[in-house]
Amino acid sequence: MSSQIVSLVVNGETREFIARPGTTLLSALRDSLGLTAAKRGCAQGSCGTCTVLVDDRPLTACLVAVETVSGCSVRTLEGVATGGDLDEVQSAFVDNFATQCGFCTAGMIMVAEALLDRNPDPSREEVAEAISGNVCRCTGYQPIMIAILDAARRRREGGAEPGPRPVTEPAGEAVPR
Incomplete structure (x- = not known):
């Protein structure tokens, strides 16, 4: 051909x-x-x-x-960014230290964008399922999951401003920041 x-x-x-x-x-x-x-x-x-x-x-x-x-x-x-401004997902990744080497970041952000476009209030389990096809060898998944949940909150609240970080582990322990 x-x-x-x-x-x-x-x-x-x-x-x-x-x-x-x-x-x-x-x-x-x-x-x-x-x-x-x-x-x-x-x-x-x-x-x-x-x-x-x-x-x-x-x-x-x-x-x-x-x-x-x-x-x-x-x-x-x-x-993803409009007019040079990061969107909520990108901002949340930066603010929640969800990147290290950055190699996986574009793929993680795109999966997060798709998830939040179809489900503006995902559970922790839904976030874990959404990113399950993406490998991160540096950051680990905890900061990435926190960033996606934070991005969902920011979208629901209509802005990209960082907010309080009350995310906790299932056992009730606060997540280190």
Whole structure:
């Protein structure tokens, strides 16, 4: 098969480019469109570092042939902040120290965005389930879960301001900050 023109709505903007058959969405985003937030990790869909939203659903971009999503809407981390201002999820990740090396962060944020878009008040268990396909080797999952729950609160309250941190462990012990 020969190369074909692929059209995507990426972060709200229609983008067209030529792709060889079998080119992954991840390669197209990074190499053809210059959007590098989604990372190349395991290349097997197991680590979640390449997660983007396709028609508002989180997908591992390393496993998706770009021609199969032609015409779809794709949202990457580059499309989350508006006007240079971080959104609630991004702000909560910073304020709750939910990043270290940052390699998993884009994928974690995209999964969190999808979760909060469909469920503005998730339980701790729902957050854990949502991020279960994403691997973090540095930060650990506790600060990430706290950040997502904090982002949900911020969205419900209509702003990105940090608030009190009354998050507790199931056993009743306060979570270290």
